Amino acid sequence: MGQTKSDKEFRNKLDQRKITPSENAWDRLDAMLTVAEGKKPKRSYGWLYIAASFLGFLLIGTVFFSNTEELIDVKRNDVVIENNTPDKPSENTATTDTVIPQAAAENIASADTAEIKIKSSIHHHQSPQSNPISNPVPAVNEIQKNPELIASGNPQRQQSGSAINQKTEQLTTPAKVDELLAAVAPTQNNQNQKTSVKVNAKSLLSQVDGEVNLSFREKMLRTVNRSYQEVAETVSNRNIQQ
Amino acid sequence: MKVINLHQEEHEIVKLAVENNRHAQQKIYSKFAPKMLSVCRQYVKDLQHAEDLMITAFMKVFANLKNFESKGSFEGWIRRIMVNECISFIRAQKKVNFLEDEYYKEDSFNNIESGLNVDDIQSVIDSLPDGYKMIFNLYAIEGYKHQEIGTMLGISEGTSKSQLCHARKMLQEQVLKLKNYSNGTD
Numbered sequence: 430m431g432q433t434k435s436d437k438e439f440r441n442k443l444d445q446r447k448i449t450p451s452e453n454a455w456d457r458l459d460a461m462l463t464v465a466e467g468k469k470p471k472r473s474y475g476w477l478y479i480a481a482s483f484l485g486f487l488l489i490g491t492v493f494f495s496n497t498e499e500l501i502d503v504k505r506n507d508v509v510i511e512n513n514t515p516d517k518p519s520e521n522t523a524t525t526d527t528v529i530p531q532a533a534a535e536n537i538a539s540a541d542t543a544e545i546k547i548k549s550s551i552h553h554h555q556s557p558q559s560n561p562i563s564n565p566v567p568a569v570n571e572i573q574k575n576p577e578l579i580a581s582g583n584p585q586r587q588q589s590g591s592a593i594n595q596k597t598e599q600l601t602t603p604a605k606v607d608e609l610l611a612a613v614a615p616t617q618n619n620q621n622q623k624t625s626v627k628v629n630a631k632s633l634l635s636q637v638d639g640e641v642n643l644s645f646r647e648k649m650l651r652t653v654n655r656s657y658q659e660v661a662e663t664v665s666n667r668n669i670q671q
Numbered sequence: 672m673k674v675i676n677l678h679q680e681e682h683e684i685v686k687l688a689v690e691n692n693r694h695a696q697q698k699i700y701s702k703f704a705p706k707m708l709s710v711c712r713q714y715v716k717d718l719q720h721a722e723d724l725m726i727t728a729f730m731k732v733f734a735n736l737k738n739f740e741s742k743g744s745f746e747g748w749i750r751r752i753m754v755n756e757c758i759s760f761i762r763a764q765k766k767v768n769f770l771e772d773e774y775y776k777e778d779s780f781n782n783i784e785s786g787l788n789v790d791d792i793q794s795v796i797d798s799l800p801d802g803y804k805m806i807f808n809l810y811a812i813e814g815y816k817h818q819e820i821g822t823m824l825g826i827s828e829g830t831s832k833s834q835l836c837h838a839r840k841m842l843q844e845q846v847l848k849l850k851n852y853s854n855g856t857d
Contacts, residue, residue: 433811434784435784435785435846436810436811438784438792439792439811439812440812440814442789442792443709443713443789443793444812445789446793448705448708448709448718449705449708450704450705450725451722454725454726455697455700455701455704457726458726458729459693459697461730462691462693462730462733465730
């Protein structure tokens with residue numbers, strides 16, 4: 430059963446027919462196309478969210494690591510603060526204002542090894558290896574209290590230093606300790622009266638309050654206070670005994 | 672030379688329409704809308720519904736324009752989309768019920784032209800039930816084969832043939848009735 434003549438007639442006539450759409454037909458189609466095109470950009474929002482979250486994580490990470498670096502800097506500053514504590518700098522110790530924390534302190538302390546060793550041996554101070562950070566503090570405090578010991582131009586310092594140097598080899602014997610202290614004590618007393626240096630660790634540390642972490646500050650305060658108290662106590666006791 | 676220029680022009684317009692150039696889309700619409708509305712009108716009696724279907728089909732045309740390979744006729748491609756849209760609409764309305772008639776007899780129809788004008792032809796086609804109308808349009812007007820129609824509508828080839836046979840029989844009766852009415856014999 431193929432196509433009949435009537436089929437062809439119908440097809441030809443219907444193919445030639447044209448029906449004009451209503452005037453608003455294109456407007457409706459235009460609106461539908463606009464809506465359809467407006468939906469497409471939504472796909473990119475997912476990428477925007479991913480990019481935004483990535484930037485957020487990056488920002489958080491940057492802030493986190495920058496905070497960590499600040500903490501490290503604060504620790505370094507604390508060490509410097511301990512070495513710059515003298516309220517009444519001596520002629521030569523003024524040079525210690527330049528920040529050479531432990532090495533400089535040790536160098537200075539090595540010049541007065543005798544006194545420091547004496548004091549540390551008498552008062553059974555903690556071993557230096559147990560607390561490397563607080564180690565220079567007693568020596569520095571001693572130096573701060575007795576600036577004449579560091580001053581190279583002071584003849585008493587030279588005399589006492591020479592006397593101590595002569596006896597350095599015999600320091601380990603407790604019997605010689607009293608003699609050494611007897612030689613040193615008068616000069617110490619004089620200088621203590623003159624200088625009357627009192628290192629207020631709290632006031633010093635309050636200068637850097639904004640930079641110091643609270644827990645770290647407390648720890649350092651304890652260390653400085655403990656060392657200062659021990660040194661002050663031992664010196665005063667020894668002076669009283671003398 | 673003129674045909675080549677027209678083809679190139681159409682190709683350029685299609686290219687622009689793919690890029691959502693609204694002016695090119697409007698040109699395509701203006702060119703094919705009257706013919707496509709006529710196609711939709713063959714399947715749907717109500718002109719407003721036919722226009723709605725045409726607009727929906729044009730949406731699909733523009734959405735799938737990038738898939739057009741320019742190998743066949745652009746008009747034929749659009750027309751196919753229109754027909755599919757109309758079939759989907761009619762089937763979605765669940766008005767169509769294809770009954771397979773194994774005992775139908777292929778009558779010999781008058782192989783003569785009816786001489787009706789296009790409006791009368793449309794009114795005769797409109798008088799057919801949706802199933803008959805659909806298969807008659809697909810076979811006689813669009814030129815599909817029974818196998819293709821069966822695949823499109825999900826029916827067997829025999830069902831398509833029997834439906835076409837019944838549609839022709841009804842059409843012949845309607846044409847005769849219309850002719851008699853116009854001649855004043857009825």
